[in-house]
Amino acid sequence: MVNRVVTGAHYGLRDWLAQRVTAAIMAVxxxxxLVVLLSGVPITYSVWHDxxxxxxxxxxxxxxxxxxxxHAWVGVRDILMDYVKPDGLRLALQVAVLLVxxxxxxxxxxxxxx
Amino acid sequence: MSQAAxxxxxxxxxxxxxxxxxxxxxxxxxxxxxxxxxxxLLFLAMVWLLWMLDRSLSSEEGFERVRHxxxxxxxxxxxxxxLWAYAHHFCAGIRYLFLDLDKGIDxxxxxxxxxxxxxxxxxxxxxxxxxxx
Numbered sequence: 001m002v003n004r005v006v007t008g009a010h011y012g013l014r015d016w017l018a019q020r021v022t023a024a025i026m027a028v029x030x031x032x033x034l035v036v037l038l039s040g041v042p043i044t045y046s047v048w049h050d051x052x053x054x055x056x057x058x059x060x061x062x063x064x065x066x067x068x069x070x071h072a073w074v075g076v077r078d079i080l081m082d083y084v085k086p087d088g089l090r091l092a093l094q095v096a097v098l099l100v101x102x103x104x105x106x107x108x109x110x111x112x113x114x
Numbered sequence: 115m116s117q118a119a120x121x122x123x124x125x126x127x128x129x130x131x132x133x134x135x136x137x138x139x140x141x142x143x144x145x146x147x148x149x150x151x152x153x154x155l156l157f158l159a160m161v162w163l164l165w166m167l168d169r170s171l172s173s174e175e176g177f178e179r180v181r182h183x184x185x186x187x188x189x190x191x192x193x194x195x196x197l198w199a200y201a202h203h204f205c206a207g208i209r210y211l212f213l214d215l216d217k218g219i220d221x222x223x224x225x226x227x228x229x230x231x232x233x234x235x236x237x238x239x240x241x242x243x244x245x246x247x
Contacts, residue, residue, distance in 0.1 A: 075154075
């Protein structure tokens with residue numbers, strides 16, 4: 001029986017699998033982004049702006065941001081679970097990290113559709 | 115027998131001193147800790163990267179300012195470190211996906227793929243850094 005800790009993980013497959021699925025999504029986006037960026041067209045403001053005005057790029061970047069948010073949460077939580085032992089401090093840091101990630105995600109949406 | 119005497123016979127645990135001076139990490143261990151360090155670094159730098167993306171898309175003037183800013187050497191150096199962090203996290207992550215599938219888990223292969231990860235991420239940093247500037 002796992003000793004369940006309130007600032008621990010979910011003791012199951014979900015986060016482990018989510019970290020890998022989100023990693024795969026981000027890897028695909030990374031390859032596509034590199035192909036676009038290195039296609040030989042000089043990146044001027046109009047090229048850059050037009051790229052992020054296209055629906056597919058906005059949606060793809062949103063999926064990347066959502067994947068990153070989930071992936072980063074699992075990763076940073078693992079780091080906190082390994083190095084921060086006092087429960088109160090760990091909980092406070094975990095809440096702070098969640099708030100930061102939520103804020104980043106909101107900001108990403110604003111950048112994409114603002 | 116006192117409890118302290120019993121404790122003395124137990125195996126050494128991972129003290130900071132042992133980690134820093136006594137235990138030499140094998141290559142897969144270096145890939146592992148660098149995977150963690152690069153992930154933490156990217157998380158901490160996210161606010162800065164988002165800020166640059168925001169500015170660069172805000173207006174032509176903002177774009178040119180970010181381009182100028184990214185050309186300053188301390189900024190360029192920091193971006194290269196982040197580029198390496200991304201490349202390492204990417205390559206090491208793909209290696210872990212294979213390990214999850216029980217591919218390459220014998221010692222010789224695990225060490226070889228670790229070297230490949232370290233070399234590929236450095237090469238990617240050099241090539242992409244050169245291409246993007």
